[in-house]
Amino acid sequence: MGMDVYGTEPLNQKGEYFRNNVWWWHPLWSYCQETHPDITFSVKNGHDNSGDGLDSKGAVNLGLALKKDIASGAVLAYEQKRTSYLEGLPLEPCSLCQATGIRDDQYVKGLCNSCSGSGNVKSFETSYHFDPQNVEIFAEFLINSGGFSIC
Secondary structure, X not given: OEEEEEEOOOOOHXXXXXXXXXXXXXXXXXXXXXXXXXXXXXXXOOOOOOOOOOOHHHHHXXXXXXXXXXXXXXXXXXXXXXXXXXXXXXXXXXXXXXXXXXXXXXXXXXXXXXXXXXXXXXXXXXXXXXXHHHHHHHHHHHHHHOOEEEO
C-alpha cells in the first residue's frame, strides 16, 4: 500500500505526482505535522489516502518550511534523534515462532526465518523509514504542486 499524492494544479512535472509506500509516508507526514502544525493543522486525514491535502498556498508554505528545515540541519537532527530512539527500542517476542526460535508450521519447519532462532525481533516501529532526501523530494513536489491531494 502506498500514498499517491497528486498536484492539484502542478506548475511543472515536479509538481504532478509524489509517491511513498506506507513505510516511508507515515514518518514523512508525521514530521510535517510535528514540525509545522501551523501549516498542516487542516489536513485531518494525512495518514490515509482519502483525498485530503492542502491548497496551493499551504503546499508552497510547507514546501518552503521543509527546505528551511533541511538548510538549517533540523531534518538531519530529527533523523538522528529518530534513529537513536528506534535503536533503543527493546526487542520484541517473535510472533511467528511464539518466541521459541523454532517454527513448525505449513510454511517453515525448523529455525525461525523471522528471528533467526533468537526468539526476538526488532520492534515493528523500525519498519518505518525517514530520510532527509525524501523530505527534499517532497518539498520540491509541494512547491510545484499547486496544492495536493493524498489518494
